[in-house]
Amino acid sequence: MGKSKKSSKKALKDIPLEITPENKCSFCVGSKCCTYITQVIDTPRSKADFQHMLWQISHQNIRFYKDDDGWTLLVDSPCLHLQGDGRCGIYHERPGICRDHSNDYCELDAPAEDGFNLYFDSYKSLLKYCKKRFKKWA
Numbered sequence: 001m002g003k004s005k006k007s008s009k010k011a012l013k014d015i016p017l018e019i020t021p022e023n024k025c026s027f028c029v030g031s032k033c034c035t036y037i038t039q040v041i042d043t044p045r046s047k048a049d050f051q052h053m054l055w056q057i058s059h060q061n062i063r064f065y066k067d068d069d070g071w072t073l074l075v076d077s078p079c080l081h082l083q084g085d086g087r088c089g090i091y092h093e094r095p096g097i098c099r100d101h102s103n104d105y106c107e108l109d110a111p112a113e114d115g116f117n118l119y120f121d122s123y124k125s126l127l128k129y130c131k132k133r134f135k136k137w138a
């Protein structure tokens with residue numbers, strides 16, 4: 001699950017304790033991977049596809065990225081089960097995707113953006129891409 005742009009590596013380096021899989025998440029301020037959802041989308045090809053995405057990214061908390069798995073819609077929205085102390089409020093019955101998520105090398109180690117081929121965090125950034133991709137963009 002992927003994504004603060006602040007240097008997580010520096011944060012880890014500054015921690016004097018040994019980081020283990022068991023205690024690692026307790027050092028993760030804001031529990032990054034529990035603060036958004038993602039959904040793979042059909043690869044956008046036409047102007048209409050990108051016009052639709054421009055409409056979507058005009059709304060709050062919407063981003064898009066493309067990585068080796070394809071194009072993905074990302075919605076920043078903290079999980080309702082995330083507790084103030086960073087723990088999961090439904091830990092023993094959390095969804096499978098949460099159970100499958102490994103903290104072995106995660107967003108506390110490096111920003112998810114590092115693995116993106118394309119990344120759009122604003123209407124402006126996506127529009128710029130559209131104008132570059134389509135010779136006639138109107």
Ligand code: SF4
Nearest residue numbers: 025028033103106108
């Ligand atoms: S898996 Fe990684 S990003 Fe998620 S809460 Fe644990 S340390 Fe933070």
Ligand code: SF4
Nearest residue numbers: 034079081082088098
């Ligand atoms: S259910 Fe628990 S582990 Fe899953 S995203 Fe929500 S707080 Fe995180």
